[in-house]
Ligand SMILES: Nc1ncnc2c1ncn2[C@@H]1O[C@H](COP(=O)(O)OP(=O)(O)OP(=O)(O)O)[C@@H](O)[C@H]1O
């Protein structure tokens with residue numbers, strides 16, 4: 091972003107001070123400046139708009155800068171904040187830093203120090219962004235052709251490692267087995283294998299779960315006219331349909347013993363016989379398979395042929411569940427939320443960063459498919475700006491939070507206090523007021539956040 095485009099918010103109750111701050115910033119080349127002359131005005135603006143940096147005077151008559159800082163930390167936890175405070179009150183400034191402010195400037199404000207502090211923070215942020223996008227770009231640049239994987243949204247190294255493996259094996263003719271829980275994107279990955287193979291023929295997917303052996307043979311190998319009662323026309327099997335391309339056998343862990351044997355024969359010999367035919371036919375097909383079953387276990391239990399397993403698992407890749415690649419959750423949520431907005435005709439709908447963050451604490455047993463469904467439903471139900479509180483209430487109301495949301499407090503969270511050690515009651519009060527703040531005063535959402543009932547919340551607020 092160019093320097094003059096960086097949106098900066100200045101908050102101070104004194105108009106002439108605001109004027110001098112903006113003047114100093116404009117002279118230094120920053121042109122996108124918004125001013126708020128007082129706490130309430132700042133809150134009104136921040137309700138609907140995010141900034142790259144906020145400069146905040148702590149002492150204002152109606153709403154204190156501390157409250158604005160709390161609001162910003164809850165709603166825009168990543169936005170850097172610079173506090174401006176009186177020279178004799180550096181302790182307050184230090185407390186603000188503990189809360190998450192990035193730096194402070196003591197009054198009277200020296201304009202050179204003011205600009206240098208702002209510049210330093212913006213440079214640090216820019217560097218952080220560059221490092222992030224550099225890491226992603228480097229991962230992608232290690233791929234021969236990243237466009238083969240463009241439909242798979244990710245920034246996780248574990249996924250890029252899979253892409254590299256696919257590039258290494260895609261050119262060959264050995265089968266590729268894709269494992270992963272339901273909804274992890276096995277079909278997308280199979281398509282990527284096909285693209286990376288550069289095979290000219292079609293990608294033909296077929297779900298072979300719960301099909302009996304006759305249907306399996308008919309689907310893959312086809313039949314001659316009159317092969318069985320009702321076979322009044324010949325049928326070309328999918329092996330021929332996929333000739334020169336890729337046949338994707340989905341849910342292969344569930345096929346019958348006879349079907350397992352037939353598949354093994356085809357993989358070993360590259361030939362097959364249509365039902366009712368004595369002639370061996372050849373098919374130039376790459377086989378990609380997927381399963382969400384534990385095939386190793388099935389082999390041990392004698393429910394899946396060992397020889398077939400070794401044959402199909404020559405190249406095996408396992409897609410990690412979404413809960414093991416939490417970095418992808420906000421990215422995928424944003425992707426689906428925007429897609430939903432476009433499809434629903436409400437592309438202007440947006441969400442707080444913290445709203446996507448809340449989702450990271452959910453375990454997603456249905457993986458990306460479930461995240462997609464949540465994003466679409468939230469986009470349909472939410473107002474223009476989806477808040478963290480909305481997401482918490484949604485997870486709760488759809489029975490997802492209980493037991494499924496792991497600790498919302500990240501491991502290693504520091505707890506600091508000054509003076510007397512707080513009592514449990516003190517902490518309860520602090521937590522209640524924080525939850526109310528995050529949920530914009532909505533008691534149901536605050537109760538969901540705290541994991542208590544609406545009634546229990548109401549009693550505490552009154553009590
Ligand atoms: N990384 C991703 N980026 C974008 N969309 C994804 C990603 N992973 C999965 N999806 C989408 O999530 C949904 C589920 O993916 P897919 O059907 O490939 O899962 P699966 O592993 O085959 O699940 P199942 O075992 O239930 O068949 C699809 O709509 C797919 O497009």
Ligand SMILES: [Mg+2]
Pocket residue numbers: 276277340
């Ligand atoms: Mg699937």
